[in-house]
Amino acid sequence: MYExxxxxxxxxAHTLHRTIDAAGSRRIxxxxxxxEITLFGAPTGDSGMLQDLGYIRQKIExxxxxLDHQFLDEVPDLGPATLENLCKYIYTRMAVHCPNLxxxxxxxxxxxxxxxLRKQYMAD
Numbered sequence: 001m002y003e004x005x006x007x008x009x010x011x012x013a014h015t016l017h018r019t020i021d022a023a024g025s026r027r028i029x030x031x032x033x034x035x036e037i038t039l040f041g042a043p044t045g046d047s048g049m050l051q052d053l054g055y056i057r058q059k060i061e062x063x064x065x066x067l068d069h070q071f072l073d074e075v076p077d078l079g080p081a082t083l084e085n086l087c088k089y090i091y092t093r094m095a096v097h098c099p100n101l102x103x104x105x106x107x108x109x110x111x112x113x114x115x116x117l118r119k120q121y122m123a124d
Contacts, residue, residue: 001040001041001042002040002041002042002043002050003038003039003040003102004038004039004040004050004051004053004056005036005037005038005039006036006037006053006056006057006060007034007035007036008034008035008036008060008064009032009033009034009035010032010033010035010064010067010068010069011030011031011032011033011068011069012030012031012033012067012068012069012070012071012072012081013028013029013030013031013070013071013072014028014029014030014031014071014072014073014081015027015028015029015073015081016080016081016082017080028071031108031110031111032108032109032110033067033086033106033107033108034106034107034108034109035086035090035104035105035106035107036103036104036105037056037060037090037094037098037101037103037104038101038102038103038104038105039051039056039098039100039101039102040100040102041100050100051098051100055097056097056098059094059097059098060094062093063090063093063094066093067086067089072086075089077089077092082115083106083107083108083113083114083115084115084117086106086115087104087105087106087115087116087117088104088117090104090106091104091117101119102118102119102120103116103117103118103119104116104117105117
């Protein structure tokens with residue numbers, strides 16, 4: 001069995017209402033995000049691929065366009081722009097095209113923050 005991953009980056013702004021580090025979070029601010037999707041399974045057919053990376057990149061581009069250079073507070077179906085909600089948003093959008101999607105990770109490398117959503121932990 002194989003794991004196949006693809007990373008992508010996006011820049012976005014948001015606000016976040018919280019109790020710790022509240023002042024900076026409540027003001028509009030931006031981040032460079034790195035996201036990674038991971039598929040799991042066995043290669044199939046004559047191609048010997050789990051899934052064609054060209055196809056995966058096309059579908060990632062659709063999701064990336066919904067997030068890149070956007071004000072995340074205004075993205076429909078995202079909710080508060082937490083790392084957790086970004087993982088869920090990307091997972092929901094990509095799982096339609098990649099049924100063997102098992103994980104989505106979103107991180108902000110400049111601050112060392114990272115969240116991973118794994119399929120086995122998701123509620124049905």
